[in-house]
Structures are given as C-alpha cells and as structure tokens.
Amino acid sequence: MEETLSGKLFVNSRQVGDYIDIIMPEGDKRPEEQIRIHYLEAGIGEPLLLIHGLGQSLYTWRNLFAELSESYRVIAIDLPGHGYSDRPEYFCYSMDEMAEAIKLFLDEKEIISAHMIGFSTGAMYMLRLLTMFPDYVANCIAISPGGISKQMPSLIRSMKSPIKAVFTRNLFSFGDVKKCLQECFYDQTAIDDRVVNQYYEPLSDGYTREALMYAVQNFDLRFVTDQLKETDHEILLLWGKEDKWHLPNNSVFYQSILQNGRYFLVRNSGHIVQEDTPEKLYQVILSYIPSATYGYYPPQYFSYDKDTREQEVPGAEDLEPEQTEYEQEDELDTEIEIKEEADPAAEEEEPEQSAPSAEEANDGDL
Numbered sequence: 001m002e003e004t005l006s007g008k009l010f011v012n013s014r015q016v017g018d019y020i021d022i023i024m025p026e027g028d029k030r031p032e033e034q035i036r037i038h039y040l041e042a043g044i045g046e047p048l049l050l051i052h053g054l055g056q057s058l059y060t061w062r063n064l065f066a067e068l069s070e071s072y073r074v075i076a077i078d079l080p081g082h083g084y085s086d087r088p089e090y091f092c093y094s095m096d097e098m099a100e101a102i103k104l105f106l107d108e109k110e111i112i113s114a115h116m117i118g119f120s121t122g123a124m125y126m127l128r129l130l131t132m133f134p135d136y137v138a139n140c141i142a143i144s145p146g147g148i149s150k151q152m153p154s155l156i157r158s159m160k161s162p163i164k165a166v167f168t169r170n171l172f173s174f175g176d177v178k179k180c181l182q183e184c185f186y187d188q189t190a191i192d193d194r195v196v197n198q199y200y201e202p203l204s205d206g207y208t209r210e211a212l213m214y215a216v217q218n219f220d221l222r223f224v225t226d227q228l229k230e231t232d233h234e235i236l237l238l239w240g241k242e243d244k245w246h247l248p249n250n251s252v253f254y255q256s257i258l259q260n261g262r263y264f265l266v267r268n269s270g271h272i273v274q275e276d277t278p279e280k281l282y283q284v285i286l287s288y289i290p291s292a293t294y295g296y297y298p299p300q301y302f303s304y305d306k307d308t309r310e311q312e313v314p315g316a317e318d319l320e321p322e323q324t325e326y327e328q329e330d331e332l333d334t335e336i337e338i339k340e341e342a343d344p345a346a347e348e349e350e351p352e353q354s355a356p357s358a359e360e361a362n363d364g365d366l
Contacts, residue, residue, distance in 0.1 A: 013084065017038055017039055017058075018039055019039075020109065022034070022107075030090045030091070035085070035101065037077060037101075038077070038084040039058070039075055039077040040065065040076045042069035042073075043070065043073050045071060046072055046289075048072035048114065048115045048117070049076075049077070049106070049114045049117070050064075050065075051079070051117065051118040051122040051125060052077075052079065053119045054082075054215050057083030057202055058083055059198045060119065060274060061274060064274055064282060071291035072115070075109070079102075081212070081215060082202065082208070082212075087205075087211050093211065095220050095223055096132065099132050114136065114138060115140065116138070116140045117140070118142055118145070119273075120245075121146070123144070124219075124224050127140075127228060130233055131224070134233060137233065139234075139236075141284070144243055144245070144271050146245070147221030148160060148219055149246060149247075151247070155168055155176055156180070159212070159216040169212070170209065172203050174196060174197070174200050177196055181199065183245070184271040185272060185275065186242045186268055186276050187268075187276055190275065229257050235258060236264065236284075236288055237261055237262065237263050237264070238281075239264070239266070239273070240269030240270045241269060242268070245271045246271065266281065
C-alpha cells in the first residue's frame with residue numbers, strides 16, 4: 001500500500017498541533033498532577049477521537065487524518081507518556097488512569113460524547129473508558145484489540161518483568177523499531193527510514209522509555225475484558241487478516257464476552273491496519289460512523305457547563321442546520337461469522353485460539 005500524499009507530508013513534532021492541560025485528581029498514592037496533552041485537530045462535524053497504541057504517537061493516523069477531517073471533527077491525541085505529551089511524575093499508566101486521562105481531555109475540549117477509534121492496546125484504553133464513563137463514548141471501533149501477547153518481540157514482552165525492564169528499556173534502537181514495524185506491516189514497501197524515524201524519535205528519549213515500561217507493566221487486558229461483559233454498547237472489532245501480534249481468530253474470545261459486538265477482517269493487512277490499508281479502513285469508518293446527523297451545530301454555537309457537562313444552543317429555534325441523510329448498512333462485506341466457543345483457559349494476557357479454517361478465513365473479507 002503506497003502512502004497517501006497527505007500521509008507523506010504528515011509530521012508529528014513538538015511544533016505541530018496543539019496542547020491542552022488536564023488535571024489528574026489526587027489518588028490513593030498519587031498527588032494531584034497537571035499533564036500537558038499534545039493533539040492534532042481538524043475538520044468540522046461530530047467529534048471523532050483517534051487513540052494510538054503503546055509505543056506509538058498520533059503519527060500512526062497520518063494516512064487517514066486528512067481524509068477523515070472532511071467528514072468529522074477529527075482529534076488525534078498523544079497519550080500521556082507518548083509522542084509529545086508530558087511524561088508525568090506520579091502517573092502510573094494503569095488502565096483506569098489512561099482511561100481517565102482521555103475523559104479529562106474530552107472535558108477540557110468541552111466534548112460531551114465522541115465517536116472513537118482505538119488501535120491495539122489503545123483500543124483497550126478506549127474500551128475501559130467505555131466501561132468507566134459510558135456516556136462519553138458514541139460509536140466505537142477497536143482495531144486489532146489486545147494486550148502484550150506472546151507473538152510480540154521479546155524486547156517488548158521482557159518489559160513486563162520489573163527486573164528485565166530496567167535493562168531492556170535502554171535497548172530500543174532505530175533498528176529495533178524498524179524490526180518491530182516489519183513484523184506489523186503486511187506491505188514491507190510501506191516502511192522507509194522516514195517512517196521509522198517518526199516512530200523512533202519520541203522513543204529515543206529516556207523518559208518516554210520509562211513511561212512505556214510502566215505502561216507495559218500495568219497493562220491489564222483481563223481486567224478490561226471482565227468489565228466488558230457488563231456492557232451492551234455496540235462495538236465494532238476489526239483485524240488485519242495477516243496480523244501476527246493479535247491473531248484475527250481472537251474474535252472468538254471477544255464474541256464470547258461481548259453482548260453486542262461486530263467482527264471484521266481486512267484482507268492484505270497486518271497488525272497496523274490504519275497504515276497498511278487505510279483506504280479500506282476509511283470505507284469501514286464511513287459506513288459505520290455517521291458523518292453528520294440532523295441537529296448538528298458547530299462548537300461555536302454551544303455554551304458548555306463543565307460541572308454538569310450540559311450544552312445549550314442559544315436561540316436554537318432560529319438556527320437551521322443542514323440535514324444530511326445517512327443510511328447505515330445492516331452489514332459490511334467484511335463481517336466475520338464465527339460461532340465457536342472461546343477457550344476459557346486463555347494463556348497469558350492474550351487469548352490464544354487455533355487458526356481459522358480456510359473457509360472461515362475466506363468468508364466475508366474486505
């Protein structure tokens with residue numbers, strides 16, 4: 001897959017985008033702390049929040065960002081400790097803290113509810129936000145969801161051990177990052193030194209590596225999936241068919257716990273679907289998330305009360321928003337129909353399943 005023109009011109013740096021401060025409240029072992037969040041925003045319409053995975057930054061959305069901004073108010077963030085957001089001193093990068101940081105970011109942006117797309121481990125932070133603060137999440141898409149799996153390189157897995165992590169966190173070189181990307185991409189021609197450098201530059205900082213170490217150690221997939229059993233919110237889960245890190249047949253596991261899940265495969269795509277096949281993912285997003293609804297008003301029309309999280313449109317009766325018809329397809333071509341029982345004795349944090357049969361793998365690909 002050749003990069004889009006907008007993707008080739010896309011650069012994530014301290015000088016690109018905007019910053020906003022959030023205040024993490026005092027916790028049991030944590031004082032109140034201010035965290036500066038780096039983000040990129042463009043477009044008008046309903047808010048669509050893009051959440052990257054561990055070790056990444058908002059750069060991973062480069063091939064979709066400009067295109068999505070034509071239909072949505074797109075906001076891509078650098079999570080705490082990642083990209084060019086702060087590396088807070090007392091933040092421990094737990095599932096709850098990461099979810100709360102996203103919630104506080106939305107509060108500061110005066111967004112009551114947003115559509116969301118989360119990738120890999122970032123998808124699990126999004127889903128934890130859904131279980132903690134369900135009103136904040138509208139339509140949501142989880143791309144390659146999962147945790148620290150056995151299929152990941154030992155350099156990443158070793159960071160789960162506090163002793164090993166002290167040494168391995170200092171071993172991330174340009175070559176190590178390139179090797180990880182080669183495992184994640186189906187199309188090897190999409191990886192060049194410019195792309196690798198955009199990934200490596202934030203990780204070259206020692207404080208970023210320390211943040212990554214704590215995020216890996218405190219990542220708890222089972223905790224989040226247990227909470228998901230209680231929600232009836234519809235969730236679209238999507239995998240690249242050639243994903244080597246989070247196996248596509250993990251949909252069996254999620255199907256066993258979700259009350260209202262939809263499952264899709266993208267052909268000719270590896271772990272990082274948004275970079276391997278952005279044009280296919282774009283089609284799925286437009287089909288699943290409405291780009292506009294009747295009654296939408298641009299943000300400048302709203303008054304916002306941070307205490308009650310209520311928005312009011314002054315003189316709304318005098319405004320005539322343009323109505324856009326939206327017809328959501330009942331089914332997308334990529335839906336997976338897997339009806340097997342999940343293995344309850346999943347190993348480690350990533351649910352392990354046998355590979356799908358050829359008939360299952362070829363049924364309903366995009």
